Amino acid sequence: MAFSEDLKERIKKIMSKYETKQSALIPVLHEVQREYGWLSLDSMKEVAELLSIPPADVQNVATFYTMFFTKPVGKHIIWLCRTLPCALRGAQQVEHYISEKLGIKPGETTPDGKITFFEAECLASCGTAPVMLVDDELYENLTRKKIDELIEKLRAD
Amino acid sequence: MPEMRIIRSYVDRANSETIESYIASGGYTALPKALRMDPLEVIEEVKKSGLRGRGGAGFPTGIKWSFIPRDSKKPVYLCCNADESEPGSFKDREIIERDPHQMLEGIIIACYAINAHKCYIYIRGEMPKGARILERAIREAYEKGFLGENILGSGFSLDVILFRGAGAYICGEETGLLESIEGKNGEPRPKPPFPAQVGLFGCPTIINNVETLACVPHIINRGADWFASIGTPKNTGTKIYGLSGCVNRPGLYELPLGIPLRELIYEYGEGTRFGRAIKAVSPGGSSSAVLTADELDIPMDFDSLAKAGSMLGTAGVTVIDESTCMVRVAQNLAHFYRDESCGQCVQCREGTWWLEKMLTRIEEGRGRMEYLDTILDACSQMKGTTICALADGCAMPVESIVRKFRHEFEEHIRLKRCPFESRYMGVWEED
Numbered sequence: 219m220a221f222s223e224d225l226k227e228r229i230k231k232i233m234s235k236y237e238t239k240q241s242a243l244i245p246v247l248h249e250v251q252r253e254y255g256w257l258s259l260d261s262m263k264e265v266a267e268l269l270s271i272p273p274a275d276v277q278n279v280a281t282f283y284t285m286f287f288t289k290p291v292g293k294h295i296i297w298l299c300r301t302l303p304c305a306l307r308g309a310q311q312v313e314h315y316i317s318e319k320l321g322i323k324p325g326e327t328t329p330d331g332k333i334t335f336f337e338a339e340c341l342a343s344c345g346t347a348p349v350m351l352v353d354d355e356l357y358e359n360l361t362r363k364k365i366d367e368l369i370e371k372l373r374a375d
Numbered sequence: 376m377p378e379m380r381i382i383r384s385y386v387d388r389a390n391s392e393t394i395e396s397y398i399a400s401g402g403y404t405a406l407p408k409a410l411r412m413d414p415l416e417v418i419e420e421v422k423k424s425g426l427r428g429r430g431g432a433g434f435p436t437g438i439k440w441s442f443i444p445r446d447s448k449k450p451v452y453l454c455c456n457a458d459e460s461e462p463g464s465f466k467d468r469e470i471i472e473r474d475p476h477q478m479l480e481g482i483i484i485a486c487y488a489i490n491a492h493k494c495y496i497y498i499r500g501e502m503p504k505g506a507r508i509l510e511r512a513i514r515e516a517y518e519k520g521f522l523g524e525n526i527l528g529s530g531f532s533l534d535v536i537l538f539r540g541a542g543a544y545i546c547g548e549e550t551g552l553l554e555s556i557e558g559k560n561g562e563p564r565p566k567p568p569f570p571a572q573v574g575l576f577g578c579p580t581i582i583n584n585v586e587t588l589a590c591v592p593h594i595i596n597r598g599a600d601w602f603a604s605i606g607t608p609k610n611t612g613t614k615i616y617g618l619s620g621c622v623n624r625p626g627l628y629e630l631p632l633g634i635p636l637r638e639l640i641y642e643y644g645e646g647t648r649f650g651r652a653i654k655a656v657s658p659g660g661s662s663s664a665v666l667t668a669d670e671l672d673i674p675m676d677f678d679s680l681a682k683a684g685s686m687l688g689t690a691g692v693t694v695i696d697e698s699t700c701m702v703r704v705a706q707n708l709a710h711f712y713r714d715e716s717c718g719q720c721v722q723c724r725e726g727t728w729w730l731e732k733m734l735t736r737i738e739e740g741r742g743r744m745e746y747l748d749t750i751l752d753a754c755s756q757m758k759g760t761t762i763c764a765l766a767d768g769c770a771m772p773v774e775s776i777v778r779k780f781r782h783e784f785e786e787h788i789r790l791k792r793c794p795f796e797s798r799y800m801g802v803w804e805e806d
Contacts, residue, residue: 303462310798345618355503
């Protein structure tokens with residue numbers, strides 16, 4: 219696998235904004251993950267080459283941050299907040315509801331590859347708990363109806 | 376009583392995030408005023424206002440700014456800490472999403488004061504909407520000449536770059552944040568040297584919280600004396616309190632610093648859900664020591680809470696009612712810190728792990744009485760012994776919960792099970 223010219227151009231553009239090549243690493247990993255959905259060993263090696271840093275440094279960073287995936291994930295990602303303010307307003311119940319509905323536990327992907335379900339630590343929306351981040355959108359004051367509609371939409375996509 | 380809205384004045388207005396709306400409500404009038412002042416005068420004004428950092432530590436902002444060497448041969452940086460991740464805190468999200476220009480105006484003024492020509496806004500990865508809104512706000516500010524070369528003809532130039540994190544609580548720690556921008560793991564740096572001397576890329580750097588920076592245009596426009604007249608003498612201005620957990624009206628409330636906790640919960644939060652009694656309150660984000668129902672008359676400011684052995688932190692108040700198992704609360708928090716420890720310091724890496732393990736055993740009925748003293752001992756060894764405050768952030772709430780609710784832990788151990796009937800720690804509105 220090699221990055222397309224288009225992706226390489228975008229990476230160069232990102233690099234031009236930063237003081238050092240390494241400081242472009244996190245923005246570049248976001249960009250590569252947007253393209254492929256996750257960060258394979260090959261992609262990490264290619265990023266290392268473009269940024270002139272050791273591949274181990276790229277892998278080190280990619281595995282430190284929870285939003286970078288070094289294994290394939292589903293087409294859609296559900297991040298359900300589990301931390302105290304959400305837990306006090308039913309996050310554990312929501313987790314069981316979603317788990318039962320999808321037939322998977324947190325950390326797993328549905329067999330059709332559509333949805334990966336993760337627990338998240340505090341999503342900074344404690345006033346509208348329980349909440350979850352689904353791809354790029356936050357869903358607040360979760361109810362069964364909201365969850366049902368959303369999962370139906372994700373499955374159909 | 377209505378809130379005392381200064382920063383939240385326009386958050387309910389449609390399109391409040393656009394530059395047109397901000398300008399129509401008097402925005403970007405502090406900037407030209409500041410640019411006509413000497414940078415040192417700006418710092419003096421912020422010092423005089425008594426503004427203390429809203430990110431948790433409460434350090435005086437003007438004094439922090441004055442640590443930047445005036446004759447620096449190296450570039451100076453400002454980093455805006457928009458990595459809001461403290462459980463219980465959700466105030467910065469609203470500023471970012473509903474009034475981003477207010478914080479941008481504060482950023483430009485701060486950069487002028489400390490002579491920085493580049494600012495990084497570090498927004499947490501889990502806020503994609505906030506990132507979209509800020510990208511647009513930054514673009515709008517460039518188009519109107521509030522950012523870029525020679526801002527408003529003043530000769531002062533500034534570039535702002537939005538940097539998205541990727542999921543790590545520790546990057547909200549200021550030097551963890553710097554490491555992350557440099558493309559590394561967010562592992563906090565030993566201090567000294569402090570960032571004002573050796574910060575981003577080895578250059579003098581100031582790191583300020585979103586809400587702190589949003590206060591700045593108001594101080595410049597209405598004066599330090601006006602700001603200092605709000606709150607109490609050493610805790611000036613308004614504070615955006617976040618109320619969550621077992622209350623009827625969770626949400627954000629902007630009030631003068633020093634409002635009693637009881638008033639916040641009962642007047643603004645309209646009391647507890649189902650009229651249940653309060654068992655405990657986490658007053659300043661999850662890293663603060665919990666208070667009991669006997670401590671609700673404490674004024675919500677930096678010094679009063681410190682005196683009570685807790686802290687104002689980010690002023691994210693989480694209310695825990697009588698139906699909640701405190702062992703589960705401690706376990707939930709220990710899990711968070713174990714998950715978020717960067718792993719550099721043994722006390723933190725091992726301590727958070729052991730705390731979660733012991734608390735889980737107690738909750739599952741496999742605990743022993745001697746665990747309680749072991750937990751307290753571990754907590755005391757985690758405090759003040761590590762590079763950053765994450766270990767303290769775990770030890771303080773856990774220690775306070777074990778000390779103040781020891782009988783609940785003992786009951787679990789005696790009965791060899793959790794005495795609470797529900798298998799869940801909270802109540803879902805749906806049930």
